[in-house]
Amino acid sequence: MQLPISFHLLVLVSLVSCTPQSGPPRPPRPDELATPGGKRRPPPPPGSGSALFNANGAERDIFVPAKSNTRWIWDDNCKNDRPPFELGRWIQVRKDECPIAFNDPDFDFHRDFCKPSLHNDNYKYWYGSKLEAMWTYPEYQYCESVPVCLACPALGRCG
DSSP: OOOOHHHHHHHHHHHHHHSOOOOOOOOOOGGGOBOTTSOBOOOOOTTSSSOEEOTTOOEESSOOOTTSSEEEEEEEEEEOSSTTOOEEEEEEEETTTOHHHHHOTTOGGGHHHHSOSHHHHHHHHHHGGGEEEEEEETTTEEEEEEEHHHHOGGGGGOO
C-alpha cells in the first residue's frame, strides 16, 4: 500500500515544526545580572540609549561622559519617579555631593564597607542608617554600605 505524497509532506512539516530551534543563548540584560552577593543590577540610567534626565526629572538630550562634572549613582532608597515607581532610582550628582562616585567608583578603597565581611557586619551594627547601598555608572559597581556623611551625602536626600 502506497501512502499519498501529501501524507509524507504532512509528516515532514510536523517534524520540522516540532524540532526546537537551537542557537546561541541571548546575552543577559543588565537587570538580569547580579553581583557576587546576589544583588540585582538596576537598569541603565536615563540617557544610555534614550533621553537623559537630571535629578529634577527634566529631560536632556545628551549623554554625560564619565569624565564630566556629574555622575550617575543608583540610590536604593529613592522612590522612582518613572514606571514601575518602585524603590530605587538613578540620581545625577556632582563631586561635592558624592565624592566616592568620582574618587573611587569601583569601590576598591572601600572594600570593607562594600563586600560582605565581618567588618561590614560590624559597620552596619555600629552605624545602622548612616550607611546606604548604591551603584555607580558607567562602572556598574555596587557598594552595600556607603558611609553617607563622608562618602556620599546625596544618598541622604531620600532617607
